[in-house]
Amino acid sequence: MATTAPTHQARLALTPHTSMAGLLDGAWWPYSRDLAAELPPLVDALRDRFGRVTRITANPAPWPPAPYRVSVGGYAVHIGWFTGQPRDTMILLSYSLGRCDLLVLPPETERASAARLMAAASAPGNVRTTDTLMADEDATGRRLREARAGGGDPQAEGDTSPQPRPVVGARMIYVPRSTWR
Secondary structure, three states, rough: OOOOOOOOOOOOOOOOOOOOOOOOOOEOOOOOOOOOHHHHHHHHHHHHHHHOOEEEOOOOOOOOOOOEEEEEEOOEEEEEEOOOOOOEEEEEEEEEOHHHHHHEOOOOOOOHHHHHHHHHHOOOOOOOOOOHHHHHHHHHHHHHHHHHHOOOOOOOOOOOOOOOOOOOOOOOOOOOHHHHO
């Protein structure tokens, strides 16, 4: 097994330490779809917070070829491939501190879109899944492209759909009036 030396720092946004737990621990934006090259900088970046990562689970679709282990700093990180796992989710497991769930952005993601996604995924108390975050960003990107093409503001032109707002703190969950006591 050849050792791959990290050639760049991981583009990573982690949820700050807080009592407001969310569904994700952050987001990762790899430079390519070569997991053997991308995993070592990610594992190194997570070491201080999550300990020594020994296993990951991911969907194989975004990672051709899909290796079963990658050498990182003299040890092997074992990879479990699950087609039922969301394409944009990676779970990293460590001996000492449990697990880290990350939104994985496609390498070709535009910089502005990546910034929005990384901020949303690493917000304390985030209750949106990776699928929801990606769908919301796709809709936001589409509205922005249409606004640029039309030269106007989507809200000023009659688009009354709710615009994304920054998440601050925990989000409120709607409870139907019929369930109130």
